[in-house]
Amino acid sequence: MQKLLLYNTLSRKKEEFKAINPPFVGMYVCGPTVYSDVHLGNCRTFISFDLIYRYLTHIGYKVRYVRNITDAGHLEGEAGDQGEDKISKKAKLQQLEPMEIVQQYTFGFREVMRLFNTLPPSIEPTATGHIIEQQIIAEQIIKNGYAYEVNGTVYFDVEKFAKEHNYTALTGRKLEELLENTRELDGQEEKKGRLDFALWIKAKPEHLMQWRSNWGQGFPGWHIECSAMSTKYLGENFDIHGGGMDLAPTHHTNEIAQNIAYCGKQPANYWMHTNMLTVNGQKMSKSLGNSFLPQELFTGNHSLLSKGFNPMVVKFFMLQTHYRSTLDFSNEALGAAEKGFNRIAEAFKTLKGLKANDSSSENIPEIQKACYDAMNDDFNTSVLIAHLFETVRIINSANDGKTKLTQADIDLLNKIYSDFVLDVCGLKFEEEGGEALTVLDKIVKVVLEMRAKAKADKNFALSDELRNKLTESGIKIKDSKEGSNWTL
Ligand code: AMP
Ligand code: ZN
Numbered sequence: 001m002q003k004l005l006l007y008n009t010l011s012r013k014k015e016e017f018k019a020i021n022p023p024f025v026g027m028y029v030c031g032p033t034v035y036s037d038v039h040l041g042n043c044r045t046f047i048s049f050d051l052i053y054r055y056l057t058h059i060g061y062k063v064r065y066v067r068n069i070t071d072a073g074h075l076e077g078e079a080g081d082q083g084e085d086k087i088s089k090k091a092k093l094q095q096l097e098p099m100e101i102v103q104q105y106t107f108g109f110r111e112v113m114r115l116f117n118t119l120p121p122s123i124e125p126t127a128t129g130h131i132i133e134q135q136i137i138a139e140q141i142i143k144n145g146y147a148y149e150v151n152g153t154v155y156f157d158v159e160k161f162a163k164e165h166n167y168t169a170l171t172g173r174k175l176e177e178l179l180e181n182t183r184e185l186d187g188q189e190e191k192k193g194r195l196d197f198a199l200w201i202k203a204k205p206e207h208l209m210q211w212r213s214n215w216g217q218g219f220p221g222w223h224i225e226c227s228a229m230s231t232k233y234l235g236e237n238f239d240i241h242g243g244g245m246d247l248a249p250t251h252h253t254n255e256i257a258q259n260i261a262y263c264g265k266q267p268a269n270y271w272m273h274t275n276m277l278t279v280n281g282q283k284m285s286k287s288l289g290n291s292f293l294p295q296e297l298f299t300g301n302h303s304l305l306s307k308g309f310n311p312m313v314v315k316f317f318m319l320q321t322h323y324r325s326t327l328d329f330s331n332e333a334l335g336a337a338e339k340g341f342n343r344i345a346e347a348f349k350t351l352k353g354l355k356a357n358d359s360s361s362e363n364i365p366e367i368q369k370a371c372y373d374a375m376n377d378d379f380n381t382s383v384l385i386a387h388l389f390e391t392v393r394i395i396n397s398a399n400d401g402k403t404k405l406t407q408a409d410i411d412l413l414n415k416i417y418s419d420f421v422l423d424v425c426g427l428k429f430e431e432e433g434g435e436a437l438t439v440l441d442k443i444v445k446v447v448l449e450m451r452a453k454a455k456a457d458k459n460f461a462l463s464d465e466l467r468n469k470l471t472e473s474g475i476k477i478k479d480s481k482e483g484s485n486w487t488l
Contacts, residue, residue, distance in 0.1 A: 002059055004376045007324060009248060009271040010170055014378055017270065019239055025061045026238035027053065028230040028268065030247055031124070033070040034105035035086040038112055039291035040314070040329065041277040041284035045244045047315055048274040048323040048379075050118035052242070055375050055424050066233045067121040069109075071102040072128045072209050073201075074222045085219070088208040098208050102128075112294045115311045117426045123233050127225035131211045134220040134228040137262050138199040146261035150190040152202030152216040158195040161257050170253050170271060197254055199224045223254040230267055231259070241268035245275055246283070274323045281328060292329065295487050299441040305331050308441060309338060312427050316341040319381040319425055340389070345429045347392040348417055350399050356407035362394050364409045364416075371420050384420060391416060444475055448484045 004017040019025050029049045032038050038046075046067075053065045076083035091098040113120070127134075138154050141147040147156050161167055162175055175195075182194045198221040203210035210217045230238065236259070243252060252271065259267040276283045279290045292302060300308030317337035321327040367387055374383035391413055397403035405413070421427050447466055454463035470477060470486070478485045 001061075002372065002376055004059070005378055006270060006272065007378050008269075009273050012172065015270070017239075019061065020237065020269065023060055023062050025056055025063045025240065026234035027056075027063055027065050027240040027242065028226070028234055028238065029065070029067045029121075029241075030226055030243035030251065031068040031070060032105075032109050033074040033086055034102050034109060035074075035090045036105060036286060037293050037295075038105075038109050039284055039286060039293055040297065041244075041291065043112060043116060043294060044277040044318050044327065045274045046113060047116055047118060047318055049242050049272075050113075050116075050426060051319065051323070051381065051424065052240075052272070052379055053119060053121075054426055055379060058419065058424050064123070064234065065119075065121040066123045066125065066230065068226065068229050069102075069106055069124060069126045070222065070225065071106070071126045072098075073220045073225055085207070085209065091208055102126075115294065115298070116315050117312070117428055119426070125229045125233065127220065127229075128209070130225065130228050130232065131220060133232055134224045135200070135213050137224060137228050137231070137258065138220075139214065140263075141199065141258065141261045144261055146257075147199055148192065149215050152218060153190070153198055154200040154215060155191050155196040156199055156254065156257065156261070157192060158197070158257070159193040161261055165257070165260055167257055168253060170256060171249050173249065197221060197223065197250075199258070223251055224258060226251070226255050227258040227262065227267070230255075231263075236263045236265045236267065238268055240270045240272055242272040242274070245273040248273055275326045277318075278326050278328045279330075284329065293487070297334075299487075301441050301485060301487070306335075309334050310341075312429070313338045313341045315425075316344075316385075316427060319427075320385055322378075322380050322382045324378070325382075340385075341427075343392050344388060344421065344427075347395045348421070348429060351395050351410070351413055351417065354395065354398055354405065354410050356410055357404035358406070359404055360406045360409050361404045362409060364391075364394075364405070364412045367391060367394075368412060368416055371416060375420075375424065381425065384425075388416075388421065444470065444486050448477070448486065452484065 001022065005014045006017050007013070008015045027049075029046070032042055049067070053063055056063050071087060072085065074086050076086060076089070087098050087101050091101050094101070110120075138147060141156065142149065142154065146161050147154050158167060168175060168178065178195060200213060200215055200218050200220055202216060203218045207219065210219050230241065241252070248271075256266060259265060278284060279292075282288060282290060284291050294311070294314070296302040297305065297314055298308050298311060300306070313334065317334055318327060320337060320340070367390060370387045371384055374380045374387060377383070394403055394405070395413065398405045447470060451463045451466040454460075454466065467477060474488060476487050478487070
């Protein structure tokens with residue numbers, strides 16, 4: 001097996017990857033909370049872990065990749081544990097069953113992941129499917145003395161845990177600082193300490209998703225679901241745990257504390273975190289209202305986009321930056337990525353028709369080695385892509401008769417493309433809907449303009465008919481003060 005370095009958030013340095021039981025690797029990644037469409041920032045995290053999954057597999061590991069679906073317990077608020085359950089809230093607003101919300105956005109998420117050509121995880125467990133497992137862990141934590149029940153809610157005793165263990169090991173933050181920055185919130189007076197978080201929450205009668213427990217009717221906290229599902233499918237100690245960087249200070253810190261309090265073991269040997277996708281330097285997030293939906297990108301149906309972009313261009317744009325660096329999203333940056341992606345796609349075509357020479361003026365094995373070196377250095381796709389551009393230069397130069405390549409060189413170049421571009425990066429060159437969606441966008445906008453004109457002319461029969469026909473064809477129309485927009 002090749003020497004692979006990866007950055008471990010826990011040690012704050014790059015470490016050589018040593019699997020617990022090679023060639024098997026267990027990897028757990030926190031999945032989406034399915035209360036609304038995933039935005040492009042969420043996609044960046046999942047695309048990064050897809051790359052890591054693909055590369056580990058490529059170099060010979062047999063990976064069990066578990067990525068959960070959070071369909072209960074994720075509350076509002078910065079740390080995900082204050083206020084209402086996000087899914088219940090949406091269900092109430094839309095007068096739907098919470099499971100209808102879950103179904104809609106889980107399928108939407110899978111479709112987006114398919115368009116980005118990411119591989120499905122080995123197991124995709126849900127929080128609601130593991131209520132008993134979560135209760136058992138909470139019970140054991142109480143027995144071990146690190147949690148307590150008050151009036152039907154079970155809290156994790158952070159102060160007690162922190163006396164015996166390093167509670168903030170993952171971030172290196174000071175406990176005193178955390179205490180200073182945490183406010184006591186209404187309805188939380190029953191907690192012993194300000195940092196205590198809920199493992200199980202008592203449900204009010206009107207709460208939509210609730211289950212029976214030893215502590216009465218309630219529902220699980222957000223953090224405990226990942227402890228329960230990772231332990232169930234990967235064991236008490238497994239190789240890699242991942243998620244976005246924003247999850248480290250609370251969700252992952254609490255997950256580690258829960259696991260240690262439950263069974264005395266730190267769950268994962270390597271904690272990997274992806275950096276944020278930003279817009280004008282600000283984290284892309286639903287709550288800030290600066291998020292882009294993948295469909296808006298593919299169709300170009302967004303006021304800040306000049307046109308639609310192929311999902312592979314968007315993916316290439318992301319892979320050009322290392323997963324631990326922030327990446328700022330803009331129409332211009334996507335345009336530049338499109339040019340780069342097209343150059344690689346063209347070179348791949350040219351490569352198919354290259355004629356071999358008897359001798360060579362290039363060192364292709366060295367480029368292949370450099371590609372592996374880049375990926376073995378904490379999955380550095382940014383450097384990998386720079387080497388791929390070097391192959392583009394060689395292929396074009398050979399095509400112009402300025403560079404000589406032997407048949408072995410050409411075969412190796414084909415292997416580099418197949419291994420790194422298709423297999424590891426998961427890019428593909430054939431158009432998948434990108435062009436068609438751009439054309440569709442133009443057509444729908446024409447119809448929407450006709451509808452607006454019909455309305456202005458007070459021809460409501462025609463405007464309604466146009467709207468109904470679009471809806472029948474699967475086009476969802478959103479009307480606002482600024483005009484009408486559409487999605488599929
Ligand atoms: P959520 O659906 O909010 O639970 O988030 C799903 C995943 O997306 C988590 O791993 C987050 O850390 C990640 N995430 C959220 N916003 C961003 C962003 N702007 N850039 C990259 N990852 C993000
Ligand atoms: Zn999680």
